[in-house]
Amino acid sequence: MLLVALITPFAATSFGAASISWADVVQVFSHKLLGWGDSLGVTERIIWELRLPRVILAFIAGAGLSIAGSVLQAVTRNPLADPYLFGISSGASFGAVVALTLFSQSALMLSLPIGAFIGASLSVIMVLSLCGRNLSTQVERMLLSGVAISFMFGAMASLLLYFSSPQAAASVLFWTLGSFAKASWAGLVLPALVVALCTMVILLFKRQIVAMRAGDETAHTLGINVGRLRLSMLLLCSLITAILVANCGGIGFIGLMVPHTVRLLFPGRYPLLLTAAFGGLFMVWVDVLARTLLSYQELPVGIITSVMGSVFFLFILGGRSAKRI
Numbered sequence: 001m002l003l004v005a006l007i008t009p010f011a012a013t014s015f016g017a018a019s020i021s022w023a024d025v026v027q028v029f030s031h032k033l034l035g036w037g038d039s040l041g042v043t044e045r046i047i048w049e050l051r052l053p054r055v056i057l058a059f060i061a062g063a064g065l066s067i068a069g070s071v072l073q074a075v076t077r078n079p080l081a082d083p084y085l086f087g088i089s090s091g092a093s094f095g096a097v098v099a100l101t102l103f104s105q106s107a108l109m110l111s112l113p114i115g116a117f118i119g120a121s122l123s124v125i126m127v128l129s130l131c132g133r134n135l136s137t138q139v140e141r142m143l144l145s146g147v148a149i150s151f152m153f154g155a156m157a158s159l160l161l162y163f164s165s166p167q168a169a170a171s172v173l174f175w176t177l178g179s180f181a182k183a184s185w186a187g188l189v190l191p192a193l194v195v196a197l198c199t200m201v202i203l204l205f206k207r208q209i210v211a212m213r214a215g216d217e218t219a220h221t222l223g224i225n226v227g228r229l230r231l232s233m234l235l236l237c238s239l240i241t242a243i244l245v246a247n248c249g250g251i252g253f254i255g256l257m258v259p260h261t262v263r264l265l266f267p268g269r270y271p272l273l274l275t276a277a278f279g280g281l282f283m284v285w286v287d288v289l290a291r292t293l294l295s296y297q298e299l300p301v302g303i304i305t306s307v308m309g310s311v312f313f314l315f316i317l318g319g320r321s322a323k324r325i
Contacts, residue, residue, distance in 0.1 A: 005277065008284055013051040015288045017296060020047065049185075055284055057183040057191065058301075061244045062254055062283025063276035064195040068237040069255020070262075070275050071202055074209045075233045079260070080143050080316065083241040084252030084309075087123040087149035092238075092245035093176050094153040095119025100172050101164045113190065117242035123149050124234045178251035178302030180287055187247060194243045198236045203272060205229065210270050251302045253309020254279060260316065 010029070014020050020043060028047045030036040065083060072081035083089045099115035123146075130145040157176065161169045202209070208229055211219045216226045244251070258279040262271060283301075286308075290299040 001274075001277065001281075004281055008281055009052070009055060012055045012284050012288050013047050015292050016046075016051060017291075018043075018046055053185050053188055054180045054183040054287065056188055057180050057248065058284045058287040059280035060188070060191050060195055061180070061248050061251060061280075062258070062286075063280035064191070064198075064240045064244050065251065065254040065283075066258040066275050066279025067195075067199055067202060067272060068240045070259035070270075070272060071209060071233050072237055072255065073259055074213050074270070075230045076142060077213065077215070078142055080256065080313070081146075082253060082256035083237060084250070084254075085143060085146050085150070085256065085313075087127055087146040087153065088120045088238055088241045089245060089250050089252060090150035090153040090157075091123030092116040092120035092242040093250045094157045095122075095242070096246050097157040097160055097172055097176065101160050113243055113246040116246040117239060119153065120238040120242040120245070121235065123153065124238050128231075128234070176250050176302075177300030178249040178305070179298070179300050180248055181298065191243050191247050195240055198240050199272075199276065201236060202233070205233070206270070206272060209233065213270070249300075249302060251283075251305055253305050253312065254283060256316075257309055257312045258282060260312070 010022060010025050014022055014025050024040060024043050025047060027037050028040055028044045031039055031044065032048055068088075069082045072083065072086060073079055093116070095115035095118050096112055098119070099111040103111045126149050127142060127145045131142045161172055164172070208219070208224050211222050211224055212226065212229065219226050219229075259275055262275045262278055263269075266274070286304055287301055290301045290304055293299055293304075
């Protein structure tokens, strides 16, 4: 995995509409980071100003969504929990669509993340209110509540798009499907900062989160305030999802697939940092696939992750049904 992490920045920046060799990528990195060699002009701008910020944003998004999915599955004791299935992503998307359609372009830098966070927090509150206090015995109800709320927010976002201009509707539609096309160095600061700080807070409470996986009663006997910790983690996951939706759009099922894959590779453990690294690398290569699958055309990342995630979701459901039998 370390070898993949070292190769990924060089390999991922070489893929795209313009064919760029690995030698050019290495030369650009050497010139920018170490001051060695000469500038490659347009090729250097493509790599450094367009593709590298996109690769970094994809890594941040994959890491953040993977952390959020892993924490949601732990604190709710729901193996199918995910920011997308839980309704958080749809709520954040709705809040972001409200900001995109109602506010001016100059106010979007502030209104977009705030709107996304309000929508994500509202979806969490609605799911918790529908499930009641005893979440440990409400696994199926929580999942169904998240799906229902997801559809509701999706319908409300579609209604706003219906009454907006065709140009705004087209741009918002592509954004809601997930894309890293607008990545820039300036736009990396806020998502990187939020994901890093939220991950640090989650790591501080890692032992309490692991204890909650054994059940609320066990956590209570260890002196953990289960209700407060669960709500705090849900709000942190909402914040991570909201800031990523505001910058990348709606990207589903990453928080479902990656934590399960890591647990299959490392049974009996809860490696949060490894989950984040695996999710980040996975998202980078999904974005490479989205850029190169069709000639001279880019697929939204959310379409690819939804196709993969739906198959993975059915696989998990099949495994749960087999266990019950």
